[in-house]
Amino acid sequence: MKTRVFFIGAVLALANGVTAPAGAGGFVVVVNRDNAQPTLTRSQLKRAVTGGLKQWPNGAVVQLGIIPGDAPDTQYLGSLLDLSTRELLSRIQEAVFKGELRRPTVLHSSAECVAFARGNAGAICVTSDSEPLPPEVHTVAIQ
Amino acid sequence: MYGDTGVAIRNNADQSWPTATSNANVYAPGVGFSFFAPRLDIFGSADVGNLSFLTEVMFEANPNNFTTDIERLQINYLFANWLRVTAGRSHMAWGYYNDSYHHGNIFELTTSRPYSVNFEDSAGIILSHNVGLGIDGTFDFGSGGSFRYDAEVGNGRPADITGVAMEYAEAVPRTFNVRLRWMPIDGLILGVNAMRGVIPSLAGQGAAGAQAAVPTRPQTEELVAGAHVVYTEHHFLIDVEGFALRHNPDGLSSTSIYGGFAELGYTIGAFTPYLRPEYMRFPAAGDIIYQYAGGDAQGLLIGFPSIYYGIQDFFDVRAGVKWLPMAQLAIKLEVERISRDSQNQEIATAKAAFGF
Numbered sequence: 132m133k134t135r136v137f138f139i140g141a142v143l144a145l146a147n148g149v150t151a152p153a154g155a156g157g158f159v160v161v162v163n164r165d166n167a168q169p170t171l172t173r174s175q176l177k178r179a180v181t182g183g184l185k186q187w188p189n190g191a192v193v194q195l196g197i198i199p200g201d202a203p204d205t206q207y208l209g210s211l212l213d214l215s216t217r218e219l220l221s222r223i224q225e226a227v228f229k230g231e232l233r234r235p236t237v238l239h240s241s242a243e244c245v246a247f248a249r250g251n252a253g254a255i256c257v258t259s260d261s262e263p264l265p266p267e268v269h270t271v272a273i274q
Numbered sequence: 275m276y277g278d279t280g281v282a283i284r285n286n287a288d289q290s291w292p293t294a295t296s297n298a299n300v301y302a303p304g305v306g307f308s309f310f311a312p313r314l315d316i317f318g319s320a321d322v323g324n325l326s327f328l329t330e331v332m333f334e335a336n337p338n339n340f341t342t343d344i345e346r347l348q349i350n351y352l353f354a355n356w357l358r359v360t361a362g363r364s365h366m367a368w369g370y371y372n373d374s375y376h377h378g379n380i381f382e383l384t385t386s387r388p389y390s391v392n393f394e395d396s397a398g399i400i401l402s403h404n405v406g407l408g409i410d411g412t413f414d415f416g417s418g419g420s421f422r423y424d425a426e427v428g429n430g431r432p433a434d435i436t437g438v439a440m441e442y443a444e445a446v447p448r449t450f451n452v453r454l455r456w457m458p459i460d461g462l463i464l465g466v467n468a469m470r471g472v473i474p475s476l477a478g479q480g481a482a483g484a485q486a487a488v489p490t491r492p493q494t495e496e497l498v499a500g501a502h503v504v505y506t507e508h509h510f511l512i513d514v515e516g517f518a519l520r521h522n523p524d525g526l527s528s529t530s531i532y533g534g535f536a537e538l539g540y541t542i543g544a545f546t547p548y549l550r551p552e553y554m555r556f557p558a559a560g561d562i563i564y565q566y567a568g569g570d571a572q573g574l575l576i577g578f579p580s581i582y583y584g585i586q587d588f589f590d591v592r593a594g595v596k597w598l599p600m601a602q603l604a605i606k607l608e609v610e611r612i613s614r615d616s617q618n619q620e621i622a623t624a625k626a627a628f629g630f
Binding site: 173178227233 | 541
């Protein structure tokens with residue numbers, strides 16, 4: 132079992148007014164190569180991030196990785212879902228408390244996202260599009 | 275860890291209200307101003323592969339002494355998106371509020387739960403906890419949205435309706451609950467519920483000296499139907515829920531209770547102003563389960579009458595604002611008016627709910 136840090140503090144700390152990502156298009160959503168999903172709708176992405184979608188088609192349990200703060204990566208994920216960073220993180224925390232979502236893996240950088248996606252078959256996270264991707268990781272287009 | 279503390283000011287403080295519960299609204303009769311710090315909630319979760327564990331350990335004041343409750347103790351196994359099995363003590367999949375909000379008040383908009391979905395030891399009407407088995411799952415229909423089901427079987431209420439049958443069931447058959455939801459677009463939930471349970475008989479007392487006999491409360495079938503409409507997108511939180519409850523006591527006439535509430539909030543930055551009206555209609559002749567007098571079998575058991583005793587219309591409306599000034603803190607300022615038939619009470623509450 133992986134150790135995960137409880138991050139409610141950061142969840143509720145962020146201002147609701149954050150909207151646009153820092154450089155939309157400068158980030159991508161990535162998953163493990165065992166997850167053959169080439170695309171996700173925004174609705175599917177939202178469900179994966181907030182506990183509505185619990186398992187990928189390959190059988191792996193959805194495991195979100197996220198930087199629990201006002202990082203550009205997290206802003207980008209929020210913008211994909213039409214949520215401010217604060218709203219996004221609040222919903223994630225609430226879903227964990229309800230038992231609908233596994234406690235997210237805490238990341239600190241885009242590089243950690245890639246490493247996380249490389250080592251976890253159910254992983255999903257956001258990384259900078261300038262971050263080199265190993266063969267075990269691929270991007271998912273968000274429609 | 276979660277908890278809350280605050281202060282409440284109320285008029286008509288001479289109204290009767292039991293202090294021997296963990297209800298958020300308790301007060302000593304005649305005392306209209308009171309501070310409170312009644313709850314500490316320790317939350318934990320873990321997972322290995324498809325197996326997950328979750329618990330909520332509550333330390334709550336009742337009355338003016340902390341007692342311990344394991345409010346949730348559940349283990350889940352995820353087979354697929356369309357099948358997850360849950361065993362243990364969990365919140366009943368009823369409506370939206372009951373299993374969306376638990377004991378961490380920081381996540382709720384208001385300072386306390388609606389009366390109809392409050393906990394068993396806090397004058398709740400709808401059975402709040404399930405000790406047993408549950409299954410749930412979601413089917414994705416693409417542009418048609420998604421469909422979710424929940425089905426549960428559990429011990430149901432014990433004879434003392436303020437308790438939870440966590441160790442053994444006191445009646446057969448058990449409680450059965452089904453919830454069906456359609457989520458046609460993001461954030462919109464349209465759901466219905468049906469639940470059947472049996473509340474065991476509760477022994478009365480024979481006549482003793484000048485005291486009259488207290489009749490035994492008969493075994494009672496409880497049938498409940500409910501519906502909910504929820505919207506949680508674009509900074510809105512709209513939760514409208516209603517229920518109809520039927521009691522069929524052995525050898526006595528059936529009675530019905532109807533009720534519902536609407537919670538409306540809109541988030542602007544760190545502030546969420548809200549409004550929540552709630553109404554319940556009790557039978558004119560009283561309900562044998564939830565409207566017990568102090569001298570009835572249930573009243574004698576716990577030492578006080580039901581807060582719904584002797585009334586037909588229960589109306590509660592509260593308005594307030596939730597403010598998140600910092601990471602671990604929600605400040606809630608709320609005014610509330612409770613009407614029990616013609617008896618009214620106004621309450622102003624300031625609460626700090628926190629989570630670390």
